Amino acid sequence: MSTSAQSVFRNRMARYYGYFTIGFIAVSLLMLLLEVFAGLPTQLIGWAFLLLTFALYATIGVLSRTKVLDEYYVAGRNVPAVFNGMATGADWMSAASFISMAGTLWLIGYDGLAYIMGWTGGYVLLALLFAPYLRKFGQYTIPDFVGARFGGNTARVVAAICAIIVSLTYVTAQVVGVGIIMQRFVGVDYMIGVILGLSGVLVCSFLGGMKAVTWTQVAQYIILITAYLIPVTALSIQLTGFPLPQLSYGQALQRIQVLEQEQGLSKASESPVVPGKFVTSGYIPPFNEGLSNVAAIDAVRQLNTQFGLNVTPPAAQAIPDANKPELGDWRGTPWNFLALMACLMLGTAGLPHILIRFYTVPSVRESRLSVGWSLFFIFLLYFTAPAYAAFSRWQILENVVGKEISQLPEWTSTWARNGLIVIRDLKVLDGVEVGKEPTWVKNLINAGSVVVEDANGNGRIDLAAWEDAGDGKGRAGEISGSAVTKARVDGILQLNELGRTAGDGIDGDLVVLSTPDIAGLPFTIGALIAAGGLAAALSTADGLLVVIASAVAHDIYFRTINPKASLNTRIVLGKTMIVVAAVIAALLAIPRLALIAQMVAWAFSMAASTFFPVVLLGIFWKRANGAGAIAGMIGGLAVTIFYMANNYLNPAFNVLGISHLGSGIFGLPVAIILIVVVSLLTKEPSKEIQDLVENLRNPITDDEGMTKMIDKMAPAK
Known part of the structure; x- marks a missing residue:
């Protein structure tokens, strides 16, 4: 041409x-x-x-x-x-x-x-x-x-x-x-x-x-x-x-820092592996991501759910791990x-x-x-x-985290109905029929982290105020176990209680898609x-x-x-x-x-x-x-x-x-x-x-x- x-x-x-x-x-x-x-x-x-x-x-x-x-x-x-x-x-x-x-x-x-x-x-x-x-x-x-x-x-x-x-x-x-x-x-x-x-x-x-x-x-x-x-x-x-969002999101970062401090999400702490080494956690500080195999665990659970399999996921592993210092602590270094x-x-x-x-x-x-x-x-x-x-x-920390589950914005209910997010506060079990718990709860039950006891025999899970059951376990009515913590059954949504169907933590793939709903x-x-x-x-x-x-x-x-x-x-x-x-x-x-x-x-x-x-x-x-x-x-x-x-x-x-x-x-x-x-x-x-x-x-x-x-x-x- x-x-x-x-x-x-x-x-x-x-x-x-x-x-x-x-x-x-x-x-x-x-x-x-x-x-x-x-x-x-x-x-x-x-x-x-x-x-x-x-x-x-x-x-x-x-x-x-x-x-x-x-x-x-x-x-x-x-x-x-x-x-x-x-x-x-x-x-x-x-x-x-x-x-x-x-x-x-x-x-x-x-x-x-x-x-x-x-x-x-x-x-x-x-x-x-x-x-x-x-x-x-x-x-x-x-x-x-x-x-x-x-x-x-x-x-x-x-x-x-x-x-x-x-x-x-x-x-x-x-x-x-x-x-x-x-x-x-x-x-x-x-x-x-x-x-x-x-x-x-x-x-x-x-x-x-x-x-x-x-x-x-x-x-x-x-x-x-x-x-x-x-x-x-x-x-x-x-x-x-x-x-111009490209020039204005500095204000959002400043507000995020304040919210994280208020909610206890950002702090400087000593490494559990290397004494004397301090790592600042939070959204903005660099190089604070540890290593884990959560993606592999999620993938196996997806396979089990989609194909009816019963494959045992790999044992959960995260670094740093205070119980296994020989694995190292690479947070705070730029290599990754x-x-x-x-x-x-x-x-x-x-x-x-x-x-x-x-x-x-x-x-x-x-x-x-x-x-x-x-x-x-x-x-x-x-x-x-x-x-x-x-x-x-900024919007999620401001308007979702720290709120009562019954008062969450409408978009959270919409996404939950579609199976795209899961509200992981155990308060949601109150009144649920025994045997029909959400998948994420069944995973905790299978792992032994939650035990359900239908004490009154009505076929439903009845919750009560949380109490310390000793040996690192908690009790809230008819549920008990190591996963039954006071924060987990208070009906107040924490950031780590926003999850997804087959894994822990909010699904990053939903952030852009959910932004209009959030706003x-x-x-x-x-x-x-x-x-x-x-x-x-x-x-x-x-x-x-x-x-x-x-x-x-x-x-x-x-x-x-x-x-x-x-x-x-x-x-x-x-x-x-x-x-x-x-x-x-x-x-x-x-x-x-x-x-x-x-x-x-x-x-x-x-x-x-x-x-x-x-x-x-x-x-x-x-x-x-x-x-x-x-x-x-x-x-x-x-x-x-x-x-x-x-x-x-x-x-x-x-x-x-x-x-x-x-x-x-x-x-x-x-x-x-x-x-x-x-x-x-x-x-x-x-x-x-x-x-x-x-x-x-x-x-x-x-x-x-x-x-x-x-x-x-x-x-x-």
Whole structure:
């Protein structure tokens, strides 16, 4: 496409999406007015936003359907930089960014900033190290790069398998987000919500591949950023009188500190493990997160609930533990923070579904510009997430914690009815039929922490005033045990009594979704957030499913097994694999193995220890060869998964207090060492490959010469 044609195309698309933005805002305002002045039912509003956005995505998917290979895999290589930046932003800002990042900040405060710093900093690495070189390379997938650069199909297949593992982990997190949103705002079961959401994904990626995905993601970015900014701006005006939440949430942090001190949540205390070491707890002080395996315990409980299993969860383990000083006390040190930030940053630069976005622009110059636009569009959301967390925590500490259960705001009852939160004060047992206790109480009964005695034989649990039963146990009428403390049966909600169905503590994934309810905003604002969260989850899922499908259909089947496969066979196989990958992701999403942000961090750790080192050395070190690349990818991935699995189940397995979220920090150096050592011990790459690297490292010119060089290299075929 000529420069003038590109300009005309860019202007036409800008006009179309400008009309779309105005129309979306107008429809949202109409829904708001109908709710406020005409009493439009909330469930109808939820369905309207769902059907409207899905109809839009389906329309783009149908209009973008294609059987042209370049369009199916790389959107025809004619996406202007600004639109590629928006598509990359949507591809990037998944359910983890939209839903879970503010929730993570809500839960752990300062330490959660590792996500923002890591995810944003990764784009600087992309711009400097990868984007222009990959665009000049000009093929279809990252395993394409590995296969051509390292001269063989074995390296290509290993890269394809790594891409599948990383992308499947990532897409599972998006599916979890879809299920949560559907459950809350449409009122359907979690699994039905997952199926409905994946149906929307398939309409786009199935019909038109990367072409449909790209133009759908542009629309999804507009929806998600609008949905993210409007509610928090309204909340900022409501609480501070200032319309820029990014600049006003300091007031929220000050109020949080006061409330935490009043409620005994913030204090300096001596470490139970290291005498003389003091750690300041609370929301704002940094590096005060201990290690635990609560996520693994929750996952096993989810599996038991969903599938009727009876698997025994791992024994609860937390560090620091005064009874086991040999396990160490890593609170107050920055190692875990730095490891997680590094993994997120390096993983960003190594994610296959982000790297292939730079194949879709018209030129090397546009690839550089698209990274800049991507960073700007991502900045708009990331700069706002801390405000979301601070305002929400302020509201909950002010209006929920410390209140009598009977006087809690209406939104808590709504979310409790939907099974999304649980009020964990034992006062709720008063009058409950014996044997019909809530699941969280049954877990305490099974653990022996609560004993129920129907003393009067009426079949119901009757509570009375709390009394000390001795031996560290309490009694309150017909319940007793170590979990029956005075605070636990007083009918006053404590922060640690806000829980979720299958675990302790409030679910961070609900924070953004619940903000409109917490602030008393109209339901339309909540539905708008739901539409944005769906856009974030679906846009990322689109790109990830295309990566998985192309890894199987293009890299493994066509490039390795059957190079003579017809164009139609390749596209049909690609579409089939999209459906298969979606079904597998739905099954993996059932147990909700961790918070969305945690699952995404796993994907980043794996990408940081596989693709980042192999692409980096593939571009900047001519001596790297196929044997080294294979050893590096396998070794890096193996070490990362080994550390991740062991620390996830047992936090006592750790180095310097680094959790499973930063496990890639151990796989990365192993991958680099293996690539270097094995490459030096084996035959150097051919002259053709070394010439290819020389040409690749001059990304000023475009990729015509590069394509000819790759076409001449038999190993790449």
